[in-house]
Amino acid sequence: MEALDYHAEERRKAEFNLDEMKIVWAGSRRNYELSDRVARLVASDPVFRKDNRTMLTRKDLFKDTLRKAAHAWKRIIDLRLSEEEANMLRSYVDQPAFTDLHWGMFIPAIKGQGTSEQHEKWLPMAYKMQIIGCYAQTELGHGSNVQGLETTATFDPQTDEFDLHSPTLTSSKWWPGGLGKVSTHAVVYARLITGGQDHGVHGFIVQLRGLDDHLPLPGITVGDIGMKFGSGAYNSMDNGLLRFDHVRIPRNQMLMRVSQVTREGKFVQSDVPRQLVYGTMVYVRQTIVSDASCALARAVCIATRYSAVRRQFGSQNGGPEIQVIDYKTQQSRLFPLLASAYAFRFVGEWLKWLYTDVTQRLQANDFSTLPEAHACTAGLKSMTTSVTADAIEECRKLCGGHGYLSNSGLPELFAVYIPTCTYEGDNVVLLLQVARFLMKTVSQLGSGKKPVGTTAYMGRAEHLMQCRCEVEMAQDWLKPSTILEAFEARAVRMSIACAKSLGKFSNPEDGFAELSPDLVEVAIAHCQLIVVSKFLEKLQQDIPGKGVKRQLEILCNVYALHLLHKHLGDFVATGCITPNQGALANEQLRLLYAQVRPNAIALVDAFNYTDHYLGSILGCYDGNVYQKLYQEAWKDPLNDTVVPDGYLEYLRPILKQHIRTARL
Ligand SMILES: CCCCCCCC/C=C\CCCCCCCCCCCCCC(=O)SCCNC(=O)CCNC(=O)[C@H](O)C(C)(C)COP(=O)(O)OP(=O)(O)OC[C@H]1O[C@@H](n2cnc3c(N)ncnc32)[C@H](O)[C@@H]1OP(=O)(O)O
């Protein structure tokens, strides 16, 4: 018998080839096939079950995470999965774990900042997980200000060792994932001191726990920092604290690609820029942008499918009520998020390319594109995670009351997701880094140095400062060059206005601090331009499949025009468009929503998420929401007994007292 599909009619409405769209989303046919296979492998394995996780105590949740990580590792070995497939498996298992930090930061830190001898010594053990590492940078007193870290690594020429020490309470390492209970090793960031001189923060490989007994080594205090936001969620991770009491490590455990300390204790700064010490963060920020599209797509998939099932009001002659997805307000809240998921997917692909390119250049000692890579990863990490975090909450609201149920999947997704706005760089701090980069670019405009890469548009500042938008009718807003020019003109005009205001301060740093809220807006405008332009560039590619390119064009226009509508003040105040042109953009947006509507379900099907990964009754593929909600309610432990525990002690006495009072 064919399974019920409550979305069948919606699926029939689609105007494009779904299989081809799945390939576009996955990046290639090969990626699609790998990802589909791994997703099904995880979904069908009972060890990876996750529907009960918000009910577990912290200890049980943590043990469950260890069990899943061990099982995942066994599957990776048994099935000889490639690193790429293993990473897919990690994301479909969908439970933050120490392995994220081991593979995502410990190994990349050694690769990026270690010498070839250090690679040879440490990487084989790390790849086999014979040692497990974390990334111990943040301290109780300092996170954003990396230069303010207090842990010291003092070279002792007598013994050829570093003495690692935590001189104050605030120097305690605080937050590193995997540190609390699991890691045997860490890359620890500490101030390097030689001959009484402080050379700033560097990375050191430090063993924390015994490889036989897992006990902390002498001089090391280590533990978990405690429960975090939400139930389940990020509490599967053992974010830890760490203190050193004069712990000794050999000199060759300082990561020495950027700077070296010789046997005599001489500090040598190589030609490699000091900022490479921050290189692991650049790598992870890039991965966070791709992950943002996945998290956003997940929330949007749930809200879209549920919006097609849910009906409220408007029944005519006893017929069905209106599907809430048909309300224009629902569309205007949901479809820009759907478009953003695609936009972030494509900018994530591009950022991966940029990162690979900069890495190859760095290997050849070409550091010229490092500032651009830093600005792009920092800015896009900030922008995509802020939008995604807000969007998950918006999707919860789009699902009405049922969105607040744990089994909608949205509360846990939100709780797991929101720290991305903070970790790997607080989002405001990162936007200020972008703003610094932009102000520097503007200040060099007159010097003959041509801006390149994502700031190339600033080279056309003269034109962009005075160009006039030519839109006369709503449909004029569908022209890619019109959209692009409006976003470029807005970004350049906001940048130059800020640069002029900065010029009025005698001390530039005072000006930067005073104008920082405006500078954040400038950085956002620049980042939005990058996303819009990369979406438009994607559309230049050959995209096969009936109707696929057309749908992507519609989504690209939705993405750009909803931003224009949201930030209308910027566009009008800078004179890039007139208020009337803003109104025409909004008119066009409404028309675009009507074009998205019949394709909405198929557009979220294209993410190819299994019900296991979605973890949501509201978002389940077949749309059989009410029956599943009803069945699920009976599985709650509170419903194990008809009369709740505690009735006799606490409820009955009150009820009885009430009866007595009533009788009086
Ligand atoms: C189950 C089994 C599974 C097996 C799986 C196997 C396979 C798996 C394969 C892959 C797995 C991948 C997994 C990926 C998962 C990843 C999960 C990650 C989870 C992350 C958890 C979170 C971790 C953290 O949070 S770590 C801590 C992060 N901390 C921060 O981000 C701190 C933020 N602060 C800073 O970055 C800096 O301090 C600063 C930039 C804000 C300021 O620094 P500063 O004071 O030194 O700098 P200035 O402002 O003075 O700038 C000087 C100069 O430098 C430039 N600059 C700054 N930063 C950088 C940089 N990063 N790169 C390049 N340049 C930089 C800056 O622009 C200035 O330039 P000028 O030209 O102006 O001088």
Ligand SMILES: Cc1cc2nc3c(=O)[nH]c(=O)nc-3n(C[C@H](O)[C@H](O)[C@H](O)COP(=O)(O)OP(=O)(O)OC[C@H]3O[C@@H](n4cnc5c(N)ncnc54)[C@H](O)[C@@H]3O)c2cc1C
């Ligand atoms: C779940 C989670 C996992 C983490 N995992 C790790 C890990 O594995 N390893 C690790 O080393 N660290 C980790 N961290 C730490 C994380 O990287 C830091 O918390 C993060 O970098 C932010 O730093 P902070 O906590 O010092 O925030 P703060 O800098 O104290 O931020 C507080 C407020 O001050 C504002 N602010 C700060 N500086 C400025 C400025 N210059 N201008 C304007 N506003 C400013 C911020 O915008 C924010 O609103 C993790 C954190 C979390 C929450």
